[in-house]
Amino acid sequence: MFTHLHEDHTRGALAAFPTASGFAHAAEVAYWKEATSLPDVRRRPALDAIAAFGDRLREVEYGEEILPHVHTVDAAGHTPGHTAILLRSRGERLLCVGDSFYDSLQLAHPAWRTPWDHDAERSVRSRRRLLAWAADENVPVHAYHLPFPGLGRVELWGDAFAWHPGL
Template identity: 60%
Template sequence: MFYQFSVGQLECAVVSDGQPGPPFEPALHDYFTPDSGVPDDVLRAAAGRLTLTCGYNCLFVRTPDGMAVVDTGLGASFLGYGEYIEPLVGQLEAGMKSAGFSRSDLAAVVFTHLHQDHSRGAIWSGEARFPAAVAFAHASELAFWSGPVDAPSAQPHIEAARETIRLFGKRLRPFEHGAELLPGVTTVAAAGHTPGHSAILLESRGDRLLCVGDTFYDPLQLTNPDWATPWDLDQPASITSRRAILERAADEHLLIHAYHLPFPGLGRVERSGAAFTWHPVC
């Protein structure tokens, strides 16, 4: 699946790496748990459903310096969530072909963070899948995954993160927040989910899009911005970042790209009292 649109003069496309549907949609109680601050009875009362739709929406943008992609999905031959998942993900390269992109076209890979569902698509075969591309990740992200990692929720991601760092080698460039990586592509602070978790702002001719990575997984986190997940390594920081991102998105009327929302993950945010609401644009 792919969806093409533009941000000013920046030609963009969301390409899906997959989106498991019923009966393989993940359970809400796996994402929002008592340990992450969401008691079971609160979740049941707020949700009115048992599952969420988890997309893997990779954002391509054609810049004056070449084609870039923000995050790369789980990649092929992935069994980490169980055997059922393998045919449902790893669709990025097929989607790229349908959209008219080739692996050798890619000039840059921008990682919001290095969890396996954002980075493995670039390295799953044991080699860098985009041989002409440089890569970008926040300096704190690279330092974290290169050192000792003790957090239990981080363990499934260590192999992909370290392999990404190894395979890109000197072509993996650390950035700080507020840096312009490519013309019209700037990084925005969103730490907490991981130490270097970042949002990515596209801007051209007055149009703007904010790619929010894993700032939220489901619209429930807009109506309940203080809900964290088991994968937020610093839950208080993730909540602070989520509120800041949502406030900015609402106040500045930004188009949002949400990696895990249903394809293509594009929408806008509005304030609703102390909370927010999600309005998909397509």
């Protein structure tokens, strides 16, 4: 499952799983196919992933159970179809947030954005919503860009959040 089609999230999958099926949000796939005004260097990795997976790339929507225990969650903003993944099994959950935040500083300052956020305002809304949910329900989180293994818990901290590494 691709949270989005930026190069750092697609290249390894292409090399490691050359015959696998893939999943990406329909808005994500459409955006990269139609973003002809972007420089080719920014667009090419996404188009390469779309082409390499071909008919093995299934376009999904938010709120789907795409495989048993694997659910898509709206995290749009970083990219138009940015998707978080909720894993549910045996009464436990794990929320994989992709690039919803890059650094624990973005929890202390959830309005801080990155230059890679395609829709800055929407990325902030998505980040706040996902962090509030994780904090409120004590859902463990996997954050792709935090120090390995990127697992932790989120706590409400005033009008912001705090990251607690580990489970």
